[in-house]
Amino acid sequence: MKDKVINVTRDTVVGEVMKMKNDGYRLVTFSTYQVDEDGLGILYHFDKNLETIHLRLTVKRKDSIPSVSGVYFAALLVENEIRDQWDVKFDGLVLDFNRTLYLDPEVTQVPLVSNVKIAPKQ
């Protein structure tokens, strides 16, 4: 990517996102991609005066991720979307749809990860 990319970890992501907010950046969205069978990459996209910076977080899909919705309220929809589509949990989500933002409770297939099953919601 042409823009600046900063690598972050699960421990530092909230602090780095807070730093972006304090520096006057607007949260645009996140993009998630598959790194390998168990690994996911999440890019947090920020914008200020048309300049873009991305934070890159790489995690195992089974690991929960600290939510940044307490820093940027707008993150709540993206995090719920990632929860639905990649079966990743976010700790501290301000409004948690618990895997039913898009999906019906009886769904048992993770939409964007091949051959991964999930338990239906009760």
Place this chain on the structure above:
Amino acid sequence: MATTVIPFGPQHPVLPEPVHLTLKVEDEIVKEAIPALGYVHRGLEKLADIRDYHQMIQVCERVCGICSMIHAVCYSQGIEELMEVEVPKRAEMLRVIWSELHRSHSHLLWLGLFADAFGFESLFMQFWKVRERIMDINEATTGSRVIVSVNVIGGVRADLSPDQIRWILSEIDIVEKEVRALQDTIMNDYTVKARTVGVGVLSKEDAYLLGAAGPTLRGSGVAQDMRMLGYGGYAELDFEPVVETSGDCWARSTVRFRETLQSIDLVRQAIAKLPEGELAAKVKGNPPEGEVYTRVEQPRGECVYYIKGNGTKHLDRLRIRTPTFANIPPLLAMLPGCELADVPVIVLSIDPCISCTER
């Protein structure tokens, strides 16, 4: 005061597409709004696994009909950046012309729907009548009224003849005249202002921090427009973002009204600067390994595509962030404190496109 829970949607007269809001109301004042999505989610991003990267243009156009042209431009420019393809100048300017025609017909459609939301039926019909001329231009120049399908990776597949250009210029002159004739009503009419001024106010700071996009952001005083990036042919055109400062429904409608006239001006400028040359560069092979982040300005605001290639004809990942998705958190901030009767007007004021949101 007892709290009443009122469901808004998924089917509602002001909503062309289904979305649900759970409204918690006290004495007809909204205290909280919680959204429920997913009624029309289609999983289009997943199709990148099974459609090759050329076919995905047609899929991206179907994310949303009203801004189909601009979705295709965003996707194409992402792939072109990944593959280091240089798009001919004529193709870039033709993309601007069709993109601005899309923006103006989207805004005219919305202005009509907005008038309908507060019960001004004749104004609704007037805006839609004007819009028909733009749809006729789309049909005459591309063969389709809505999903024009002119983009290919590397350029465009359709051209404009000198006769067509003369006809477009005469048509948009009429469109401008007819739109200006409605200006006083949509911006100054007492009944319109009574339903829109001071309703659904979003402060400049909130709009920015909540990630608002497009007219919702600019109506709150933030001068941000992705066309300022100069993508495609926009670098050669002269324009300033349309900004209003009051942050209410009136401001958002005024931004869209003024942007309709701006789009007409941009079509004229693009036609005046339309260079001779090829329509498309030759594209060989597959997108290489790598990732791009690309964005454009749609009628509803900033649209973002993240594309990850892996060297095959399929993409590793296609992520689409549409403007309505960005405008839902600001909507949730606008609703608390409003009267129940104003909810349809406020919801419509962000120009919600649910098929975009749910892709």
